[in-house]
Amino acid sequence: MAKSITQEFVKGLWEEVPPFRLVLGLCPVLGVTTKMQFGIGMGLATTFVLVFANILVSLLRKVIPAKVRIACFIIIIATFVTLVELLMQAYAYRLFLDLGLFIPLIVVNCIVLGRAEAFAFKNGLLPSIADGLGIGIGFTLSLAALGGLREILGAGTLTVWGAPLFEGPLFNIANYFPGFQPFEFMVQAPGAFVCLGIMLCFMNMVGNK
């Protein structure tokens, strides 16, 4: 065991933060980040699947035959995705409607399958949980950052949760810069690609120093 459990957890936050370092699972990253809250919701749903799929794969790693492992992983992941779908329909219906197609799509998210294959299948229970949590939280933070950036530039607001407690935007840039004109391009489809590309560029600049 080269790395401690804390290290497995921390690596997901910077060293191997999924959408930037690994460039995997881009579809939800680009698709749901028109508002910060969608990014956070999507990230949390993915984290849930990631952690539980890692746990189950890690527990079953001695039982699953290597030849059919991918099929087994997919069934395990699909089960947890269905669980998330049903839980969200019951407790977070609005968010479920907002994220729409991207919730069932967690099943084909390469990050989840990638972690099962590259990590959980080879490691014990505790490191797998730490790995799942770390990568999941890193993914959530990246989605929140991208969603926040796009929302500030594109709509001039920062919405964190549409629940009654925070009805309406939490922060409005127009209060600070009265002449601010929303840069609508950013919340549209093309803005997603450009914004992620530029964020990746800044991460490279910081990382290479």
Next chain:
Amino acid sequence: MGDYIVLIISCIFVNNILLAQFLGNCPFFGTSKKMETAVGMAMAVIFVLVMAGAITWMIYNYLLVPLELTYLRTIAFILVIASLVQFVEMFLKKSIPALYAGLGIFLPLITTNCAVFGACVINIDKEYSFLQALVASFSYAAGFGLALILFAGLRERILLARVPSPLQDTSIALVTAGIVSLSFYAFKGMV
């Protein structure tokens, strides 16, 4: 007939699966570095998506709906797609080796291509008839291929350009994809 033409145009251009709906982006960036791989991937997606679209539609409407098991959609679809890909792979290897050699490594990758899974789910969500689902699946796949091949051409040109070091590789690819997406955006008012 006119309805189908509108459907085809909207699926290929207006709601392009890659650039407007953000599905299948991993293979989009993964296989667009070279023209050859892009063409291979595009062909494999067209081939599998049409078959997957037809089969998942039938499974949903003739099996899951009558048995009231619609909540098992995700599991059922991913299993169908995974086994379909396996089956197509074995079938091609035996009977059309030339095509198999061409599609090669791209076939197994399609299992985790969200464009295939996503298009099947969209077909169900929009309550298409069987024929509509078939046409939509083909058009989505064609739109995927079109965007992928266009983008691969651009990426080959970028190799010749001098790109600032932090922007290199994926970063510049994302910005370029944004510009390609912008050009598809012009179709928005058409349908």
